[in-house]
Amino acid sequence: MTTSVGTSSATAGPGAGGGSDFARLSRRIVAAGLMRRRPGYYAVRLAAVSAAFAGGWAVFLVLGDSWWQPAVAVFLAFVYGQVALVAHDVAHGQVFRGRRASGIAGRLFGNLGVGMSYGWWMDKHTRHHAHPNHEELDPDVAPDILVWSPAQARAATGLPRFVGRYQAQLFFPLLTLEGFNLRVASVRALRSPTMKHWGSEAALLTAHIGLYLGALFLVLSPGKALVFLLVHQALFGVYLGCTFAPNHKGMPTLTGDARPDFLRRQVLASRNVRGGALTSFLLGGLNHQIEHHLFPGMPTPHLRRARKIVRAHCAELGVPYHETGLIRSYAEALRHLRRAGEPLRGPRG
Known part of the structure; x- marks a missing residue:
């Protein structure tokens, strides 16, 4: 299992130190x-995120057995999303210099903080960054409950075949299950023989639960x-989904041996x-997804400034640079x- 998502220099490919576009x-x-x-x-x-996390749970304890608690659940759903975003930046080496410090912080924020296996997510996210939107290589567009291409739809069976017919309408409702899905995937990942730091991963996940x-x-x-559990986890899943869905969904996908160079692979997807x-x-900061994928180790506050440079460079090369509003x-x-x-809906779909 990869231990660090790393920076773009590690994945830029041949010519990165010479005169390539990247x-x-x-x-x-x-x-x-x-x-x-x-x-x-x-x-x-x-x-700030740690204070919000502690403050939310402090209010929970002070309120006690009250029907005001769903409001606390809403607030903590947002805070948990922010904790997950911090873990994302930690994974990319933006926060700490060393891998050991990043790993410790990542497991504290991920496993203990929100109940998501840092090691499992790291492996998945590293593969995503290496081959974004590649149907065979990017786990984020692998067919599961949803299908991401007509070819995947034609090959779908069982529940994905049924859900795929109406997946556009079901997308946001399904996000309410994402918080639960992260926990299930994290626990399952503990059975993997490649899981590093198994002891701390398991102990912190168990402590969280x-x-x-x-x-x-x-x-x-x-x-x-x-009620608290359902509200909290459902909204946490929706927030995470709404944070990550704009980044790549609906952008071109690749299959087979299609391998554009590093710059085009990241920008076009x-x-x-x-x-x-x-x-x-x-x-x-993931609204600057193009810059993040080109320079994953870049601190979040620099992404906005990088946008002007990247956009101008893409214009010089004639590489499409896609940017739109959130909605x-x-x-x-x-x-x-x-x-x-x-393909699942037939000619009348």
Whole structure:
């Protein structure tokens, strides 16, 4: 299992140190100082997210067995999403210099904080970054409940075949299950012989589940505890899905031996989302997805500045650079899902 998502220099391929299109862009980015670390920014961000996490649970304990608790569940769903986004930046080496420190922080924020296996997610996300939107190599577009191309739809059987017919309409409702799905996938991953740091991964996941369920069922009556759990996990899943769905869904996919060079592989498969500081805050900077995929080790606050350089470079090369608004990005993703499921609906679909 890969232990670090790493930076683009490790995956740029042949010619990255010479005169390739990506190498020239990389020199511009480095010259602009955009790969420099931002320890102050991350110190404030980690402290703020940790304070929100602790504060949310403190309010939960103070309120006790109250029907106001679903409001706390809504707030904590947002906070859990922010914790997951912090774990994402940690995984990319944006926060800490060393892999050991990144791994420890990643497991604390991921396994203990939100109940998601850091090692499992790291392996999955590393493969995604290496081959975004490649149907055989990117686990994020592998056929599961949803299908991402007509070819996947034609090969679908069982539940994916049924869901695929209506997947555009079911996409957002299905996101309510994503929080639960992350936990199930994380527990299953512990059975993998390639799982590194198995002991700490298992211990922290167990601690998360025990503390979470213990708090709910010790403080709340069974009915209120169940309501809190459903509201919290459903909205957490929706928030995560709404954060990651605009990035690649609906962008071109690859199959077989199709292997564009590094720059085109990352740019053509990614979509940027326009917006100001609020959009960047809500999406954890992933609205600048093109820049993030080209330079995954770049600190989040530098992505907006990098956008101007990357966009100009793509224009010089004639490489399409796709950017749209947030609502339109969801619309594009849903249209893609509808087109992908057409073979399952038949000629009248």
